[in-house]
Ligand SMILES: [Zn+2]
């Protein structure tokens with residue numbers, strides 16, 4: 001999904017660390033083999049990605065896409081299950097010996113867009129485009145399956161490839177689970193990635209949130225006399241939760257890509273924040289009284305959990321105390337929650353193999369209410385959601401998801417297959 005409620009985000013990763021060298025430590029033989037194999041299949045993966053790009057399908061209609069995926073996995077010799085939660089597909093790769101079970105999830109749907117395509121293999125489905133990069137996600141996942149099949153004789157454990165439909169409408173993950181996904185497979189760890197405006201060649205992650213937790217707050221009051229004053233008071237109470245000063249560099253979204261203060265910087269200003277959407281308050285009749293609503297973004301759980309008690313206290317101390325009924329935070333998007341241990345171990349394992357300059361540890365949280373419905377799997381299985389760079393600034397390719405001119409440097413497919421195949425191998429045989 002990676003929703004973009006404001007277009008201020010465009011190219012915010014511009015200033016992000018560029019890769020000076022693509023350092024690779026290839027002392028571990030199996031990872032050398034992975035890279036050699038990826039090299040061999042790279043052109044075929046680009047072809048698959050372009051085919052998916054030309055025939056994009058929106059959530060709930062991924063018939064052709066899922067047929068292609070199932071055929072590819074069957075050809076590789078995997079056990080394949082189809083029609084899970086709609087057009088969901090699962091491929092099961094069993095190593096020679098039993099062992100750990102790991103799942104890799106890729107989302108496969110496209111989205112409605114009337115904007116013309118910017119590539120020379122444009123969408124043939126009018127009004128539908130892959131501008132969230134799920135064509136790339138699918139190609140990478142198929143490439144990982146292909147690469148790991150080559151290692152089958154040395155594999156101890158099982159790898160599940162979960163191809164999830166309907167991500168954009170936040171329905172697919174839940175639909176797959178409702179359809180018995182976790183009866184069918186029992187992964188001990190689960191991973192996924194999303195293309196982002198980071199430079200191609202890199203991946204990034206952090207523990208817990210990756211995007212700010214975007215919540216609606218509803219304050220319910222019994223009908224009082226002074227509705228205007230109540231509305232003004234409630235707005236001010238919600239606004240008082242914001243802890244970023246108006247002068248802060250935080251508000252210039254291009255700073256999110258700054259190497260020092262951006263989300264990948266150790267001195268990131270994009271942490272420990274609560275912000276309030278100043279143009280999005282409302283008052284409605286509800287429950288024989290009124291409901292006053294606003295929208296708040298939290299970068300961490302502590303501030304989120306403190307919000308309602310803090311609002312209640314403000315109301316209790318006010319002239320509106322007697323009219324107050326209740327207050328609640330309502331989910332708008334699912335919230336990602338990366339497992340801390342798995343993030344730390346994964347980033348370390350990948351840095352050791354591919355070099356620190358390709359594996360970024362994020363210190364800040366993207367200041368935006370975007371997310372991914374991978375979040376629905378996370379309470380079930382310890383998991384990590386990665387960002388994968390797709391931009392090439394020199395070539396003018398900016399992988400800004402949901403933007404009309406979204407494009408990727410297809411070399412990122414190689415990065416995804418290499419790093420995440422290596423990761424799965426490392427996780428199976430630590
Ligand atoms: Zn999206």
Ligand SMILES: [Zn+2]
Pocket residue numbers: 001002107132133134167194401
């Ligand atoms: Zn997406």
